[in-house]
Amino acid sequence: MTHYEERLGRDLQVLREKVAALGLLLDAALGSAVRAFLERDRNLASETILGDQPVNRATRELDRLCHAFVVRHLPSAGHLRTISAVLRLSVALERVGDYAVSISREAVQSTSPTPVTVARDIEMMAEQARSVLRQSLKAFHEQSPDLARGTMAMETQNDTVYRKVYRDLLAEAESRDIPVRDTFAFLVILGRLERIADQAKNICEETIFAVTGEVKRARAFRILFIDDRNAGASLLAEAVARKAFPQGASYASAGWDPAPGADPAVLAFMDARGLGSPA
Structure with a gap:
């Protein structure tokens, strides 16, 4: 292996490790945000909101490294696809961080305890969303299109779960005297958790593109x-x-x-x- 090839491989590895580190930050932020809401822990919610700044810095650092990689190596083919994928992937991850902030803000503003059924559903959806996100990032780190496709299949199951949880929430809202503000908060949180799973799917699609060159099919409306x-x-x-x-x-x-x-x-x-x- 030439010195250039060693340098190129080393720079690609740095990018993958930066993505993995950002994923760990986001996983922790999501766990804290959901816990802050369920436990009405405003201090933890505030910490999670402030913790979004390191996430934003990490995504900007990813962008910088990608542009530096292009300048240094003038990549083509698979390497260029990888850089393109990382640039889009960093946008998806930054949005996940924003979703954690949204959940934390609802924790700060909520006024009543979360009904047991709704709390259980939120915990279930949160764990599923985090699991799919972790799997998608693992697929990217290992450059495994097979794992990415398997993770996308997992993500499609979330739609069924979301519809079930939505029905549970409506039933709770009708049977209990839940403030309208808190009902909307529950809907916001469920929507954010669903979007996290959607972003995980986007990461899987970028992984498949980076490794195989396969692009997702255009949606026909x-x-x-x-x-x-x-x-x-x-x-x-x-x-x-x-x-x-x-x-x-x-x-x-x-x-x-x-x-x-x-x-x-x-x-x-x-x-x-x-x-x-x-x-």
């Missing part, structure tokens, strides 16, 4: 505009969307009780503005 008769507003909305975002999705319109044809005034309006005719 199908948008349906509906009104009563499908003779005016829905047709107009479809035409405007198709003109404004022709490559963004496939568009259609429908009506609950569809009319035989479009309103002539609407057709004239669409024609005058270059929106075309209904499909």
Whole structure:
């Protein structure tokens, strides 16, 4: 191995270790944030909020190291993909830190004890989110696309859990006299925990890209505009969307009780503005 190859490998290892260290910071912050909320520990919540500064510094250091790597090595192929992945990955990790801060702020502002059922659900979701995040970072550190794909499969199960927890929360809110402010706090926390799992999935996708060059498939959207008769507003909305975002999705319109044809005034309006005719 040449001196250049040794230096390049060493610099890549430094990047992976920095990502791993940042992951440890975030895992600890998430644990503290959730504990602060469940235990109504405002001091711990405040410490977690202040602890976001080292996270921000670490993400900026990652960016600096990535740019320095590009200047020093002029990477191509796999090495360039790795740098690109780390730059996007650092954004995902910074957002995870922001989610921990959001949870901590809810802990500071909450006014009533968390119902036992809701507390149990929050603990379960938090542990799942942290587990998926740890696995995604392990996949990146080991440069293992197989582990990344397995972790993404774990993440998809979180959607089912989230829906169950959401139903539990609504049931608790209806059966107990929970302040509206605290109910919204529970929803915010559940949403942040779900987003942590989503960011873990993004990290897995970046790992797969860095190692294999495989990019995630573009999302295909199908948008349906509906009104009563499908003779005016829905047709107009479809035409405007198709003109404004022709490559963004496939568009259609429908009506609950569809009319035989479009309103002539609407057709004239669409024609005058270059929106075309209904499909």
